[in-house]
Amino acid sequence: MFEYIDRESVLTKSFLEEYQSHFRIESYPSKTVLLAQGQVAEKIFWIESGCMRIWLNKDGQEVTFQFFLENSLVASIESFWQSTPSLFTLETIEPTTVWVADKKDLKPLLDKTLQEEAYRNLFIDAIFQRTFDYMQRSLSFVQSTPEQRYLNLVEQRPELIKRIAQHYIASYIGISKVHLSRIKKKLLKS
Amino acid sequence: MFEYIDRESVLTKSFLEEYQSHFRIESYPSKTVLLAQGQVAEKIFWIESGCMRIWLNKDGQEVTFQFFLENSLVASIESFWQSTPSLFTLETIEPTTVWVADKKDLKPLLDKTLQEEAYRNLFIDAIFQRTFDYMQRSLSFVQSTPEQRYLNLVEQRPELIKRIAQHYIASYIGISKVHLSRIKKKLLKS
DNA sequence: CTAAATTGATAACAAATGTTATCGCTTTAG
DNA sequence: CTAAAGCGATAACATTTGTTATCAATTTAG
Numbered sequence: 001m002f003e004y005i006d007r008e009s010v011l012t013k014s015f016l017e018e019y020q021s022h023f024r025i026e027s028y029p030s031k032t033v034l035l036a037q038g039q040v041a042e043k044i045f046w047i048e049s050g051c052m053r054i055w056l057n058k059d060g061q062e063v064t065f066q067f068f069l070e071n072s073l074v075a076s077i078e079s080f081w082q083s084t085p086s087l088f089t090l091e092t093i094e095p096t097t098v099w100v101a102d103k104k105d106l107k108p109l110l111d112k113t114l115q116e117e118a119y120r121n122l123f124i125d126a127i128f129q130r131t132f133d134y135m136q137r138s139l140s141f142v143q144s145t146p147e148q149r150y151l152n153l154v155e156q157r158p159e160l161i162k163r164i165a166q167h168y169i170a171s172y173i174g175i176s177k178v179h180l181s182r183i184k185k186k187l188l189k190s
Numbered sequence: 191m192f193e194y195i196d197r198e199s200v201l202t203k204s205f206l207e208e209y210q211s212h213f214r215i216e217s218y219p220s221k222t223v224l225l226a227q228g229q230v231a232e233k234i235f236w237i238e239s240g241c242m243r244i245w246l247n248k249d250g251q252e253v254t255f256q257f258f259l260e261n262s263l264v265a266s267i268e269s270f271w272q273s274t275p276s277l278f279t280l281e282t283i284e285p286t287t288v289w290v291a292d293k294k295d296l297k298p299l300l301d302k303t304l305q306e307e308a309y310r311n312l313f314i315d316a317i318f319q320r321t322f323d324y325m326q327r328s329l330s331f332v333q334s335t336p337e338q339r340y341l342n343l344v345e346q347r348p349e350l351i352k353r354i355a356q357h358y359i360a361s362y363i364g365i366s367k368v369h370l371s372r373i374k375k376k377l378l379k380s
Numbered sequence: 381c382t383a384a385a386t387t388g389a390t391a392a393c394a395a396a397t398g399t400t401a402t403c404g405c406t407t408t409a410g
Numbered sequence: 411c412t413a414a415a416g417c418g419a420t421a422a423c424a425t426t427t428g429t430t431a432t433c434a435a436t437t438t439a440g
Contacts, residue, residue, distance in 0.1 A: 030408095056333065063332050078322045087329070120310065127317045132268050134324035139277070141331035142253050142364045143246065146397085166418065174332045176398050181419055220438095336427085356388065366428055371389055386437070397426070407416070 001046050001099045015113060022106055023099040028092050035090040041079035042103050047072055050096025051163060054088035064171045067160055093164065146175045147183050191236050191289045205303060212296055213289040218282050225280040231269035232293050237262055240286025243358060244278035254361045257350055267320070283354065336365045337373050
């Protein structure tokens with residue numbers, strides 16, 4: 001886990017060791033719910049291998065809002081940060097191995113880390129990046145057709161297209177699975 | 191301008207005075223472009239009175255992405271923070287009076303402010319709030335029908351519905367102006 | 381004050397998208 | 411290994427949504 005972070009960040013070794021001490025490794029089969037819609041997120045996950053999605057209920061149908069692959073940090077971020085009931089259910093969609101930590105252990109350490117200017121700036125940039133990602137996502141709905149959204153995904157996140165069942169992709173794009181199938185057929189012809 | 195901030199934040203008087211010294215007041219008529227799509231944002235605005243929107247071009251049509259009313263801080267946030275070309279055009283939609291500051295003057299002051307824990311936490315919370323807002327917006331497109339998105343707006347931002355022309359609202363919701371008119375008619379009947 | 385522009389509603393039609401059901405083909409569980 | 415579940419394609423049909431054009435009412439610019 002931390003070999004990866006090390007390549008990407010300026011976190012020093014001592015910080016890393018402190019963080020690592022709070023994480024434990026766990027494995028789950030596919031379709032395991034790690035956080036249910038309505039619960040408050042008390043844990044954070046680092047995906048070592050496998051894949052998850054967050055989804056929510058829309059008139060009895062599951063709508064997928066986001067995917068997470070290995071080497072990413074996952075939490076129901078708004079629930080984790082604000083201690084509000086999660087809007088989403090977090091569920092594995094492949095057999096998945098993660099590093100888990102409890103929020104109560106991590107929070108003091110994070111506050112300490114943010115005292116230091118370099119880390120603080122990294123942290124702020126990371127949140128901003130998240131903001132821009134969501135902005136782009138919102139934008140894609142008013143700016144692009146479903147076909148364009150699919151093509152963007154093919155270009156920008158080809159791993160998702162390869163690994164993830166098509167009906168999940170469809171709801172992520174905001175269309176029905178039948179319609180996505182039609183779009184693919186049309187694209188094949190042209 | 192700063193009377194307002196004062197009520198809402200923990201900024202001390204000395205900080206406020208330093209910030210205020212960088213702002214100047216300006217007024218524009220309706221339909222004034224303050225930042226064009228493709229330019230890098232070098233200014234930040236505090237709206238004293240009036241109303242703006244940010245929009246972008248979609249196949250020759252203007253699509254409205256966001257509105258800003260008085261007492262809010264406005265910039266093409268991703269352009270301002272990352273110094274990248276703005277995705278949006280910022281334009282007034284009413285006669286508008288703003289406080290303006292230049293990014294080059296504000297940045298050093300902001301860095302200094304963020305040294306202090308209380309301000310830093312405020313700042314981080316503010317960015318997170320922005321993230322959650324965009325998350326909700328993305329979510330609304332996969333989770334809700336256009337009619338539900340309109341009703342949410344009526345409930346949560348009634349000022350927008352009252353003040354802003356319907357065709358702007360329509361593109362903000364992600365539908366055509368004709369369709370919004372139809373939705374309103376249907377709602378009247380029920 | 382007056383002409384021009386903007387706004388919101390509406391109709392008629394076209395295109396996009398959803399729903400339901402069916403059918404092979406994989407994959408998974410036991 | 412075998413039965414069950416999951417998956418992707420497809421067809422038929424219903425519904426939603428977009429497009430274009432028109433009109434009356436209102437607002438704006440000069």
